Amino acid sequence: xxxxxxxxxxxxxxxxxxxxxxxxxxxxxxxxxxxxxxxxxxxxxxxxxxxxxxxxxxxxxxxxx
Ligand code: SF4
Numbered sequence: 402x403x404x405x406x407x408x409x410x411x412x413x414x415x416x417x418x419x420x421x422x423x424x425x426x427x428x429x430x431x432x433x434x435x436x437x438x439x440x441x442x443x444x445x446x447x448x449x450x451x452x453x454x455x456x457x458x459x460x461x462x463x464x465x466x
Pocket of ligand 1: 408412413414415416417418419420435436453456457458459460461462
């Protein structure tokens with residue numbers, strides 16, 4: 402089942418780590434200079450997205466409730 406993920410963009414440093422780890426779900430919003438979520442996370446992507454959560458330097462990525 403697809404899960405939702407959120408970024409607190411106020412805390413995003415635009416390090417691009419999440420985009421490198423899971424480009425299927427994250428991309429850089431060049432106009433904002435922040436990362437953004439482009440789709441819900443499917444079962445095959447959960448581990449990669451969890452890596453992105455664990456790697457984000459400001460801990461601003463989280464699973465949505
Ligand atoms: S890993 Fe975190 S700080 Fe880095 S671009 Fe992604 S959301 Fe922003």
